[in-house]
Amino acid sequence: MRMIVIxxxxxxxxxxxxxxxxxASVTVVDPEGLRGGATLTSFAWLNCHDKSPEDYYRLVMRGNRAHRALGDEIGHANWLKLTGAVEWWPTGTEKAREHSARLxxxxxxxxxxxxxxxxxxxxLEPDVSRSSLEGCEAVFYPTDGAVDTAVYRHVLMREAERRAASLVEARVTDLLERSGRIAGVRLHDGRELEADHVVNCAGRASNPIGVCLGYSVPLEWKPGMTVITDLCRNNVSRVIKAPEIYIKPEGAGRLLLHAKSADQTLEDIHAPDAGKAGAEEIARLVETVLPAVRDVRIADVRITxxxxxxxxxxVFGTLPGVDGYHLAVTxxxxxxGPLIGRAAAEEILHGKISTDFEDYRPTRFSQSIGN
Ligand SMILES: Cc1cc2nc3c(=O)[nH]c(=O)nc-3n(C[C@H](O)[C@H](O)[C@H](O)COP(=O)(O)OP(=O)(O)OC[C@H]3O[C@@H](n4cnc5c(N)ncnc54)[C@H](O)[C@@H]3O)c2cc1C
Known part of the structure; x- marks a missing residue:
């Protein structure tokens, strides 16, 4: 079967x-190769602390375990760091009561x-300043992990290419419809690629591609940013969630940092200095937790x-009355990722409907179908 993955x-x-x-014979189409999308900006922490109700928590836990299984299957799974996570927060606050209910x-x-x-x-984390822990409660989540998304994408694509897959650096503009089914995609340069089945994984850009189907996933506007430091003095070995900043080792002495307060500085994400205030905020916050990381140089600011x-x-699955098409936006x-990949292969190639995603079908936004 010929597949196109957008x-x-x-x-x-x-x-x-x-x-x-x-x-299957697979053509992946992306104008940015393996460098695009929310995946590039992600903090990429494998956790399920804020996932509710329980069914959704269990789905995400299965996803986290599926990373381990995928790593075992492929070998050389060095995208995956299963070193747990530490978190702390000040006691006696409203937030502390929320944390306690969550735990x-x-x-x-x-x-x-x-x-x-x-x-x-x-x-666990000797670089953390003792003063940042004063008056705080702390926990360790031993089953948490972290993903190096660049390595993850590369390994999966390399393993796909070893079978029968290729990556085309181009932008999909439209779906091709023939005899009442989706039969491929049209590219920005007018080329048409034919396929037996198309899987739309274009993230936030999925809706314009599928516009001819009269369906769109209602999306919230949630800009986010992360920064990667230059080499700095640190020995961080796991995800650290301090009250105002998320910290993760990024290899070669660098750190990947994220803060909700920095996301809130993102008004016009296309402005030339869009990430400046957020990056300064993050650089200030990281010093309060890791004093050795003083005056850190920011090597990269990512916004999405x-x-x-x-x-x-x-949102995963088919649309009613549309053959040859799957959609995955999440x-x-x-x-x-690993669970969605597995479910797509089972549904498309074997006609086995995934029970994992039965509550997460596009049809739950039925008002968007047929408009
Ligand atoms: C700051 C931040 C922190 C996060 N933290 C976590 C976390 O800790 N844990 C977690 O699990 N998730 C986290 N996420 C969410 C996670 O990163 C995303 O859910 C995930 O990356 C989505 O992957 P995707 O492949 O669906 O979409 P994307 O990564 O957005 O990929 C879509 C791809 O489609 C391509 N594309 C777009 N338009 C077209 C077109 N017309 N034709 C062809 N290709 C096209 C893009 O170039 C892109 O490469 C975080 C996200 C952010 C922003």
Whole structure:
């Protein structure tokens, strides 16, 4: 079977790999190759702390476990760092009460959480300043992990290419419809690529591509940014979620940093200095947690708008009355990538409908169909 996957983000690469592994001939189309999309900007933490209700929490947990299984299958799974995560927050605040309710909920699901004292945090992460832990409660999540998304995309694409896949650097403008089914895509230069099935994994750009189908995923406007530092003095080994900043090792002495307050500085994401205020905020915040990271040089500022369905849950599957077409748009796409790839291969190649995604079909936004 000939497949076209639109978009080479975390979802598209996983879909391409799973389809190629099952013997399909796959063409992945993305104008940015493996450098585009929300995947480039992602913090890429494998966690499920804010996922509710319980069914959604369990889906994301399965996604996190599927990374491990995929890594074992492929070997050389060095995109995956399963070193857990530490988090702390000030006691006695409204936020602390929210954290406590969240931990109670997670524990009721059977989630592993270890309570830490300040000394335990420092034993795990010796660079953390003792003063940033004063008056705080801290926990360790042993089952959390982190993904190096550049390596992840590369490995999945390489493994797909070893079977029968190729990556075309071009922009899809339209879907081709023939005899009542989707039969391929049209590219920006007018070329047409034919296929038996098209999987639209273009993230936030999925809607304009599928406009001829009269369906669009209602998306929330949620810009986000991360920064990557230059080499700096640090020995961070896992995800750290301090009260105002998220910190992750990025290899070669660099750190990947994210802060919600920095996201809030993003008014016009296309302005030439769009990330400047946010990057300064992040550089200020990281010093409060890691004093050795003083006057850090920011090597890269990445900005995107998340592919965030309005209810925060994934959208995966077919559209009623449309043959030859699947759609996959989701937040938490790093966690869910391996599961979505597997489900796409099962549904498209074997006609086996995925139970994982039965509550997350495009039809739940039925008002968007046929408009
Ligand atoms: C700041 C931030 C932090 C995040 N943290 C996490 C986290 O900790 N854990 C987690 O699981 N998720 C996290 N996410 C969400 C996660 O990154 C996304 O859900 C995921 O990257 C989505 O992947 P995707 O492949 O669906 O989309 P994208 O990565 O956006 O990929 C879509 C691809 O489609 C291509 N494309 C667009 N238009 C076209 C076209 N016309 N033709 C062909 N190709 C096209 C783009 O170039 C792009 O490469 C975070 C996101 C952000 C922004």
């Amino acid at each position: 978009g080479a983000g975390a979802i598209g690469c996983s879909v391409a790999f799973h389809l190629a592994r099952e013997g 109670d909920r997670l524990r009721s699901y059977g989630h592993q959480i270890e309570t830490l004292g300040a000394e335990d945090v420092l034993a 708008v998340r592919p965030y369905p309005i209810d925060g849950k994934p 937040h938490s796409g790093i966690s869910l």
